[in-house]
Amino acid sequence: MKNHISPAIRLTLVLLVILSVVYPLVIAGVAKLAPGQGKGETVTVNGKVVGYALVGQAFTEDRYFNSRPSAVGYKADGSGGSNKGPSNPDYLKTVQARIDTFLVHNPGVSKANIPAELVTASGSGLDPDLSPEAAKIQIARIAKARGISAEKLNQLVDEQAKDPLLGLFGPSTVNVLKLNIALDELK
Template identity: 80%
Template sequence: MKNHLSPAIRLTVALLILTSVIYPLVVAGIAKLAPGGGAGETVTVKGRVVGYARIGQKFTEDRYFNSRPSAVDYNAASSAGSNKGPSNPDYLKAVQARIDTFVVHNPGVQKSEIPAELVTASGSGLDPDLSPAAAMIQVRRIAKVRGLATERLNQLIDEHTKGPLLGLFGPSTVNVLALNVALDELK
């Protein structure tokens, strides 16, 4: 038994140092090379931080593009999904309530036209992006509230649409915070 105990303790200590000290230091060092130095990429307007580029935020006013719903109420400290399946009655009620709210705030939009991402929360609960289609379906509401031409809002969406990674991987996306900041800057 003594022959097995000593190597087991040494291996445990070595793995503890590797996974609790060395690995986190390496990851933190790599993060320092990222935009924002690992502290997050802030979005600043007129010298004031208005949010983070990679964390979804709540926009519910009719004058703004709505974000994707969040299962954690946009709390970055508790990033998570709801873990409710598509047949869960509570989940279905929440989705139906989001659909009903969307239709009330976007008259003329049919239930079948609403992109799923506008009524279902993402896995992290903090998705900062929408598809261009999810942004476009909100244009009539925003144009009416702000007194802007729909063509100008469509152009704004096009200007803020990022294509797939390397032109091959993933969907095109629109960052909701960047889009709303640009919307506020329109005259």
């Protein structure tokens, strides 16, 4: 028995040092190489931090592109979904209320044409991106509210769109915060 306990204790101590000291230091070192040096990539306008590039925010004014809904109120410390399935009556009421609100603010859009991402929350509740299609369906509302041509807004969405990783992985996306900042900078 002594032959088994001594190696088990030594292995436990070695793993304790590796997993609680060495590994966290390596990960912290790698994070220092990332944008934001591991503290998150902030977005600044005129020297003032206006948000984080990887965390969604609520935009509810008609003059801005709306973000994807959040089940956690865009609070990064409470990241998570609603945990309600697609047949849950409360969930269905919430989605229907989002559809109704969207249609009120975007009267030229039919219910069938609303992208699901504009009325359903993401798994984390913090998704900062939309598909270019979800952004473009909002153009008529924004053009009217700002007095900007739809063509100019279409071009803006295309300029802000990011292609899939290596052209293969994932969909094209548009960061809503960066898109709205670019929208404010339009003349």
